[in-house]
Amino acid sequence: MVATSLYRNEQYFARPLEYLPERWLRSNTTATENPPKEEAVRALRTSNPLIFLSFGVGPRVCLGRRVSELELELGIARLVRNFQIEFHHPVDKPFKSLFVNMPNMPLKFKFSDIV
Ligand code: HEM
Structure with missing residues (x-):
């Protein structure tokens, strides 16, 4: 399966077709004045951390x-x-x-x- 089709799959991302950049926020972020609630962000994150791997993973992960x-x-x-x-x-x-x-x-x- 092509990676981009996984990004649009509800099995891995809640509300996959919506532009919700807060789904990528790290925990305990202080970068914004009114950070979204942690539970709200958690609900939007992927259910599988191996889905989005722009740089690969493991011993051959991108050196750069x-x-x-x-x-x-x-x-x-x-x-x-x-x-x-x-x-x-x-x-x-x-x-x-x-x-x-x-x-x-x-x-x-x-x-x-x-x-
Ligand atoms: C947006 C920029 C970049 C992306 C998206 C990217 C992505 C990747 C990916 C997907 C791999 C394969 C990982 C794997 O096999 O699991 C890789 C390997 C690698 N990348 Fe990058 N890369 C980027 C920039 C760079 C830069 C700037 C450098 C060097 C300064 C670099 C050096 C390497 C090297 C040396 C490997 C081979 C690692 C190995 O096989 O042990 N990459 N990269």
């Missing part, structure tokens, strides 16, 4: 995992710190699945300097 995650976190943090980011375009079918998921629409974000 920590570096890549750090780079992504720092990059996104710099963007949201420095810009108000808006997107005023249709978001129907936002991805297409090739070997990996690809954007299926022009990424016409509007970045405005935060003063």
